[in-house]
Amino acid sequence: MRFALALVAGLIGTGLIALRAQAAEDPATVSRGAYLTRVGNCAGCHTAPGGADFAGGLHLASPYGTFITPNITPDRTTGIGDWSKQDFWHALHDGQRADGAPLYPACPYPSFTHVSRDDVDAIHAYLQSVPAVAQNNADHDLGFPYRLRSLVNVWQWLYFEPGALPDKPQQSTTWTRGRYLVEGLGHCNECHRARGRLGALDDADDAPGAMIHGWYAPPLADPAQAGLQQWPIDAGADFLTAGKSERATMMGPMADVVFDSLQYLHDDDALAMATYLKSIPVQTIASPLRLIRLTENGRQDAMNMGRDIYADHCAECHGDRGEGSDEAPALAGNRAVTMDNPVNVANMIRSGGFAAATRGNPRPHGMPPFYDFDDRELAAVITYIRGSWGNDAAPVTGTNLKR
Numbered sequence: 001m002r003f004a005l006a007l008v009a010g011l012i013g014t015g016l017i018a019l020r021a022q023a024a025e026d027p028a029t030v031s032r033g034a035y036l037t038r039v040g041n042c043a044g045c046h047t048a049p050g051g052a053d054f055a056g057g058l059h060l061a062s063p064y065g066t067f068i069t070p071n072i073t074p075d076r077t078t079g080i081g082d083w084s085k086q087d088f089w090h091a092l093h094d095g096q097r098a099d100g101a102p103l104y105p106a107c108p109y110p111s112f113t114h115v116s117r118d119d120v121d122a123i124h125a126y127l128q129s130v131p132a133v134a135q136n137n138a139d140h141d142l143g144f145p146y147r148l149r150s151l152v153n154v155w156q157w158l159y160f161e162p163g164a165l166p167d168k169p170q171q172s173t174t175w176t177r178g179r180y181l182v183e184g185l186g187h188c189n190e191c192h193r194a195r196g197r198l199g200a201l202d203d204a205d206d207a208p209g210a211m212i213h214g215w216y217a218p219p220l221a222d223p224a225q226a227g228l229q230q231w232p233i234d235a236g237a238d239f240l241t242a243g244k245s246e247r248a249t250m251m252g253p254m255a256d257v258v259f260d261s262l263q264y265l266h267d268d269d270a271l272a273m274a275t276y277l278k279s280i281p282v283q284t285i286a287s288p289l290r291l292i293r294l295t296e297n298g299r300q301d302a303m304n305m306g307r308d309i310y311a312d313h314c315a316e317c318h319g320d321r322g323e324g325s326d327e328a329p330a331l332a333g334n335r336a337v338t339m340d341n342p343v344n345v346a347n348m349i350r351s352g353g354f355a356a357a358t359r360g361n362p363r364p365h366g367m368p369p370f371y372d373f374d375d376r377e378l379a380a381v382i383t384y385i386r387g388s389w390g391n392d393a394a395p396v397t398g399t400n401l402k403r
Contacts, residue, residue, distance in 0.1 A: 026125070029121075029122050029125045029126075030122075030125050030126050030129050031126075032122045032126075033122035033123045033124070033125045033126025033127070033129075034126045035264070035266070036119050036122055036123050036126075036185060037123050037126050037127065038260075038261055038264040039181065039185050039186060039261060039264070039265065039269070040112070040115075040123070040185045040186070040187070040261075041186075041257060041260055041261035042054065042072070042123070042127075043260055044256065044257065044260045044261065045058055045060070045069050045107075046058065046069050046070070046071075046072050048069075051135075052073070052131070052133045052135070053073075053130060053131075053133075054071070054072045054073045054127065054130055054133070055071050055073055055079075055133040055135045056068070056069045056070045056071040056072065056135065056137060057069065057071075057135065057138065060106055061213075062106065062199070063199075064142055064143060064146040064199065065140065065141050065142030065143045065146060065147070066140065066141040066142070067104060067106040067140050067142070068137070068138045068139070068140055068141070070137045071133065071135050071136075071137055072127055073127070073130055073131065073132050073133040073135075074127065074128045074129075074130065074132045075132040075133055075134050075135070076132075077134065078133075078134055078135055078136050078137060079132060079133065079134075079135075080098070080127065081128070081132060082098075083098045083124075084098075085120075085121050085124050088120060088121075088123075088124040088127075089117060089120050089121070089124075091103060091107075091109070092109055092112040092113070092115060092120050092123075093109070093112070093113050093115070093117075093120065093162055094109075094113070094162050095107070095109040095110075095113070095152075095156055095160060095162070101149055102149065102150075102152035102153050102155075102156055103152070104140070104149070104152055105152075105155065105159075105160070105199060105200075108187040108190040109160075110159075110160055110190075110201065111183060111184055111185075111186075111187035111189065111190055112184065112185070112187065113160075113161075113162040113163060113184075114163075114164055114165045114180065114183060114184035114185075115180075115184050115185050116164070119185065155198055155199075155200075158198075158200070159198070159200035165179060165180065165183060165184065172275075174268075174271065174272045174275050175272070175275050175276055175279060177268075177269065177272040178271075178272035178273045178274070178275045178276025178277070179276045181269060181272060181273050181276075182273055182276050182277060186261075186273070188220065189201060189220075191209075191210060191212050191217040191253075192209055192210065192217045192218065192219055192220050192226060193207050193209065193210060193219065194207050194208045194209060194210045194288065195210060205221070205281070205283055206221070206283045206284075206285050206286075207219065207285070208285055208286065208287060208288045209225065209226070209285075209288075209341075211343075212253050213252070213253050214343070214347065215252040215253055215254075215343065215344055215347055216287075216289075216341045216343050216344055217253075217254070218339060218341070219283070219285045220277060220280055221280050221281065221282065221283040221285060222282070222283055222284060222285040223282060224284070224335055224338070224339055225285065225335060225339045225340075227277070227280065227282065228274060228277040228278050229277075229278055229279075229280065229282050231247070231274075231278065233271060233274045233275055233278055234271070234274075235247075235274075236273075236274030236277060236278060237267070237270035237271045237273070237274040238270075238360060239274075240258075240262050240265060240270050240273060240274060241258075241262055241263050241265050241270050241358065241359070241360055242258075242263070242358050242359070242360025242361045243255060243258035243259075243262070243263065243355050243356040243358050243360070243361055243364075244329075244355050244358075244360065244361040244364070246329075246330070247334075247335075248329070248334065248335065248336060249329050249336075249355045250355060250356065251336075251344070251347075251348055251353055251354075251355060251367075252344065252347060252348075252353065255353070255354065255355055255356045256356070258355075258356035258358060259356035259357065259358070263356065263358040263359065263360075286340065287339070287340030287341040288341070289340070289341045289342075289343070289400070291340070291342075291394050291395075291396055291397075291400055292396075292397045292399055292400055294395050294397060298395075299383065299387075299395045302379065302380045302383040302384070302395055302397075303380075303383060303384050303387060303388075303395075305376075305377070305380035305381075305384075306380035306381040306382070306383050306384025306385070307384050307388075309373075309377060309380060309381040309384070310381055310384055310385065313370060313381075314381070314385075318330070318331050319331075321388075321389050322334075322385065322388060322389040322391075323389075326365075327365045328365065328367070331385050331389070331391075332388075332389035332390055332391060333389075333390060333391065334391075336348075337382070337385050337386055337391070337393070338386055338391050338392075338393040339393070340393075340394070342382055342386070342396045342400065342401070343401075345382055345385070346378060346382060346401050348367055349367075349369075349370050349373065349378060349381070349382070350369060350370065350371055350373070350378065351369050351371070352366060352367040352368045352369035352370075353366065353367055353369075354366045354367070374398070375398030375399075375401050375402060376398045378398070378401055379395075379396050379397050379398045379400065379401055382396050382401075383395040383396055
């Protein structure tokens with residue numbers, strides 16, 4: 001009798017395991033999870049340069065030390081292969097690992113907490129389907145007291161409230177979907193909003209942007225910086241997926257986001273995000289960088305030097321009057337060069353680079369690096385660009401551009 005009961009129990013257990021495996025491997029769920037994982041750009045943090053997909057190991061510098069992203073492949077020893085759907089839900093919704101320890105907010109769970117349970121389960125199903133990689137997780141290299149993980153519980157108590165976004169029944173389903181993607185799964189504010197005490201996002205309406213890997217991620221509320229409030233919705237949607245338009249080109253870390261994530265948006269999701277971004281109340285937001293004032297003589301000297309540098313090195317591609325060409329964007333009226341903080345245009349001139357290769361921009365033209373400019377020459381050509389062809393932005397000095 002005991003043998004028969006044990007056999008039945010074993011068969012039931014085997015059947016439950018099989019049902020769970022079948023549910024996890026449902027092609028439609030896995031496919032939807034793959035798309036949502038793209039939108040959330042999980043690979044962007046959990047894949048190191050030259051490393052296996054989702055195996056972790058990427059070093060993220062911060063004021064508190066260096067975070068090293070973990071392995072989220074289904075390896076059962078070093079990854080999340082033994083994490084249940086409930087474990088994964090607690091991680092994204094509650095900021096809690098499977099072992100009960102709190103997650104550092106370097107993982108953007110303060111935004112992911114707004115993601116629905118169905119979507120989190122689909123992402124889990126997809127991640128359980130990718131190749132397992134046995135790669136041990138390195139310890140974060142954090143200063144004291146930030147290395148004490150238990151203190152993250154205090155941080156969560158002070159700054160983190162899990163839960164869905166509040167209902168806005170007066171808004172359209174398109175707007176609601178866009179807010180869900182921008183503020184939840186896409187976690188845009190995690191880069192485009194400055195952080196205050198202990199790394200919590202600044203929740204002020206006029207919060208400035210944040211520095212990301214030496215680049216400034218401008219605020220989404222200011223149309224003179226990164227806001228889409230003055231763009232047609234379809235143009236904003238195309239910009240998100242192509243990474244380039246007649247008005248602007250995404251470079252630096254944002255080009256990586258376009259390449260790894262935004263270019264894969266479904267058309268209706270791109271329109272939804274653009275709809276929501278266009279609806280954000282307009283704010284005029286000051287840069288956290290205060291430019292050093294120049295005398296009129298100093299500004300004129302910089303303009304004269306910059307004019308010569310521009311004619312020798314820039315006009316061939318960008319045009320004599322900053323009008324742009326097929327190879328290079330216009331600089332006249334380009335907010336990337338006129339916004340208060342000049343660090344991004346300085347990075348583009350110093351280091352060069354490419355926009356993301358996308359369906360809408362399949363063969364992006366590269367910007368060559370001009371690393372041999374000294375700080376004074378770099379400041380002069382930026383000052384000239386910011387003060388010519390109708391541009392009316394403040395001049396900059398070499399001191400503003402020192403790294």
